[in-house]
Amino acid sequence: MSSEEDLPRLEAIDFGAIYRREMREQRLAPKPPSAWDGRASGYGCGPEAAPRGAGAGQGVGGYVQAFLSRLRLDEARSVLDVGCGPGTLALPIAMRVHEVLALDNSAGMLEELRRRAAEQGATNVKTVLRAWEDDWSDLLVADIAIASRSTLVDDLEAALHKLVAHARLQVCLSYPVGGSFVDPDILAVVGLNPPRVPDHFLLLGMLHRMGIVPTVELLHTPSRLAACTDFDTFANRLAWSTGPLEDAATARLRAWWLADTARAAKGGRPMRWALVHWNVDEGAGR
Ligand SMILES: C[S@@+](CC[C@H](N)C(=O)[O-])C[C@H]1O[C@@H](n2cnc3c(N)ncnc32)[C@H](O)[C@@H]1O
Numbered sequence: 698m699s700s701e702e703d704l705p706r707l708e709a710i711d712f713g714a715i716y717r718r719e720m721r722e723q724r725l726a727p728k729p730p731s732a733w734d735g736r737a738s739g740y741g742c743g744p745e746a747a748p749r750g751a752g753a754g755q756g757v758g759g760y761v762q763a764f765l766s767r768l769r770l771d772e773a774r775s776v777l778d779v780g781c782g783p784g785t786l787a788l789p790i791a792m793r794v795h796e797v798l799a800l801d802n803s804a805g806m807l808e809e810l811r812r813r814a815a816e817q818g819a820t821n822v823k824t825v826l827r828a829w830e831d832d833w834s835d836l837l838v839a840d841i842a843i844a845s846r847s848t849l850v851d852d853l854e855a856a857l858h859k860l861v862a863h864a865r866l867q868v869c870l871s872y873p874v875g876g877s878f879v880d881p882d883i884l885a886v887v888g889l890n891p892p893r894v895p896d897h898f899l900l901l902g903m904l905h906r907m908g909i910v911p912t913v914e915l916l917h918t919p920s921r922l923a924a925c926t927d928f929d930t931f932a933n934r935l936a937w938s939t940g941p942l943e944d945a946a947t948a949r950l951r952a953w954w955l956a957d958t959a960r961a962a963k964g965g966r967p968m969r970w971a972l973v974h975w976n977v978d979e980g981a982g983r
Contacts, residue, residue, distance in 0.1 A: 775839040
């Protein structure tokens with residue numbers, strides 16, 4: 698047991714390095730672009746977007762509305778959306794500002810975004826095939842920089858610095874809370890213990906070291922496993938997070954799925970996100 702004198706001062710704790718170590722030790726490899734390509738066409742439109750029986754504000758729509766409502770769009774002409782996916786936020790934002798730069802490293806996601814933009818007549822969204830880790834020095838510095846559900850990267854500290862350098866007014870991002878994308882009860886059924894996502898507390902520590910005091914809120918989205926119409930869809934969606942399931946685990950999961958249809962329809966507890974935002978122009982510093 699260390700004495701109080703031995704404890705490190707807050708300023709001495711390198712939260713960015715702790716995060717990088719956890720990602721490495723947990724062998725938590727962010728999904729490659731090819732994995733996201735395969736999910737592009739139905740993304741955000743599937744049953745998990747609006748689970749059966751969900752009340753207003755309970756689907757992904759509630760999350761999107763909450764995210765949008767925190768943005769200073771009335772003061773902004775331009776928005777950079779990092780890890781934009783098929784335009785979940787970029788497209789509604791495009792209706793409110795002059796220009797949106799939508800960045801993603803999945804060509805499939807950007808193609809889907811362009812398809813949806815054309816369908817909606819949104820001509821002010823520019824797509825960039827680029828990764829968090831690439832050089833951004835030629836990219837627009839926007840009024841607002843956002844990253845929604847796209848912040849699980851190897852080096853979160855570097856990502857934060859990039860967002861700050863590309864925003865004039867505000868940064869807004871969301872980061873997973875609770876260490877896992879799947880309800881621990883369901884993981885227990887299949888007997889798996891996947892790598893833990895570093896805690897959002899580390900993100901707040903990194904911002905503290907950068908002299909930033911953000912607003913932090915908790916948002917929910919339905920479980921990705923919610924409202925599956927058949928067992929195979931449910932098992933495949935789980936395997937996206939856990940990797941392939943063995944036959945015995947699949948059999949236990951099937952028994953769990955069949956035992957309680959209401960429980961199965963929920964797909965476990967909702968996903969929790971820390972919505973973290975701060976003003977860049979007003980010196981959100983300590
Ligand atoms: C969960 S989706 C989120 C999409 C959208 N922002 C939303 O909230 O619906 C994550 C997105 O981040 C993208 N992504 C993942 N890693 C990335 C990286 N290293 N660089 C750029 N984009 C990345 C994926 O291709 C995917 O489109």
